[in-house]
Structures are given as C-alpha cells and as structure tokens.
Amino acid sequence: MERKEFIKKGFSALGLAVVSPIFIRCDDSDDDPTQEVVSGGDGSCEVTPSETEGPFPTKNPTSLERVDIRSDREGIEMAINITILNGNNDCAVLKEAYVDIWHCDRDGNYSEYGGTGMQMTDYTSAHFLRGRQQTDVSGLVTFTSIFPGWYASRAPHIHVHIYDASGKSLLVTQIAFPEELCNTVYTTATQYYTKGTQDTSNERDNVFGDGYDLELATVTGNITDGFVLTHSIVVNA
Numbered sequence: 001m002e003r004k005e006f007i008k009k010g011f012s013a014l015g016l017a018v019v020s021p022i023f024i025r026c027d028d029s030d031d032d033p034t035q036e037v038v039s040g041g042d043g044s045c046e047v048t049p050s051e052t053e054g055p056f057p058t059k060n061p062t063s064l065e066r067v068d069i070r071s072d073r074e075g076i077e078m079a080i081n082i083t084i085l086n087g088n089n090d091c092a093v094l095k096e097a098y099v100d101i102w103h104c105d106r107d108g109n110y111s112e113y114g115g116t117g118m119q120m121t122d123y124t125s126a127h128f129l130r131g132r133q134q135t136d137v138s139g140l141v142t143f144t145s146i147f148p149g150w151y152a153s154r155a156p157h158i159h160v161h162i163y164d165a166s167g168k169s170l171l172v173t174q175i176a177f178p179e180e181l182c183n184t185v186y187t188t189a190t191q192y193y194t195k196g197t198q199d200t201s202n203e204r205d206n207v208f209g210d211g212y213d214l215e216l217a218t219v220t221g222n223i224t225d226g227f228v229l230t231h232s233i234v235v236n237a
Helices: 003-014 177-188
Strands: 023-025 037-038 076-087 098-102 130-134 141-148 159-165 169-176 218-224 224-233
Touching: 023 098, 037 177, 037 218, 076 098, 130 141, 159 224
Parallel strands: 076 224
Antiparallel strands: 023 037, 076 141, 098 130, 098 159, 159 169, 218 224
C-alpha cells in the first residue's frame, strides 16, 4: 500500500487527526519541497543526541522494509510518524534517508533475541516490532505499531537508527514517552495493566537521565481509538 493511501486510511480508521509539523520556507520563491524546514517552537536546529543501539538491535534491517511492523503482537495500535531533518542544512527535511525502528512488545520482550538472562522468553526466530522505511520528499516515515511495554531498569522507549541514501550511518538514538500517558496506559488498558507502571522514570533512566527534551515524542489519541506518535529527529547529513 502506498504511504499516502496508508496515512489516509490508517488515521481515518483510528478517528484521529494527523499532527502536522510547522513548515517554514527557506526561500519563498523556491517550490522545491526538499528545501522545507521544520523548526522547533524556539527556532532552534539542534542535533538529536546519540544513544546506545543495544542490547537488541535489528540483525538484518534491510530485510524488514515495511510499514506495518506489528506481526502477531497485540496491544493498543499506534501510528508512528518520524520526520528526519538535516542539521547541516538549517534543518531542511532529509529525503531518501533510511530509518530503522525497533521496540519491545507489551510484555517488555524483543524479537530476534531471548533464551538468556537478559530476556528469558525466546523470540530468536521472530521479527515483530522492527521495520525500515525510506523518507519521502517531506522527510517523513510512517509505521503502524503498538504502544510499547516496559522492562526492568528502562523507561519506555523506541530505538531509531538513521542512514543516508547510500547506507552510511548518520545517527543512533531513542525516543522517549510522556510519563503521565504511560502511567495511564499501564494501569488502565487491559492489555498492559498486569505489570503496572514502569519501574524507571525518564529522569532516572540510564539513557534519558542526562536530558531528553530533544527525544521526547508528542503522542495524541486514547486507549480506545489508538495513538499517534509524532517526532522529529535532527541528524548531520
């Protein structure tokens, strides 16, 4: 399914509005969409922090180019919209970049790993909640997933690895979630509340503890209709 058709149908089914970023033209006389700039509320263009890729990175991301990454995982549906911006070009959108994402399921388990002390459940033969997309002319990639669960000593998060069109690695980072929303999901959604709230806050997390303002996603929606995550990541390309 083409991305435009997916977005139109997907959000219509969820009954949610797409949260659109504010676009500022670099040159009013230039109609090239690759020159559009997405700016934060303060007009800044700061590169997103680099974070650890492990311990469960995707083993063969080129084989997982897909929009719907849920596979057989159950949970609250969540559309993930990530825009990639080029910090070396005044935060102009970066088209044709490859974006890999991966995250745990509602029980805190990752696919492609398991059977060890770090994750006892063995999912070494599964590939759920992992996917790759290439950014369009607006620098956007869109995935269909579920709201992630949590596991001990980590705040809820999504891993992201970004490459340029030639396959050169540009940035490995992570996306953080608003804690109040996580508390609501983990205590009231029937698919999640068996574990209760996460045991680690963003402030006490070993990844986000040094600051996560540039990594905190905007998440809209609700438990009944599903969620839409919107986030921009700035790389130096």
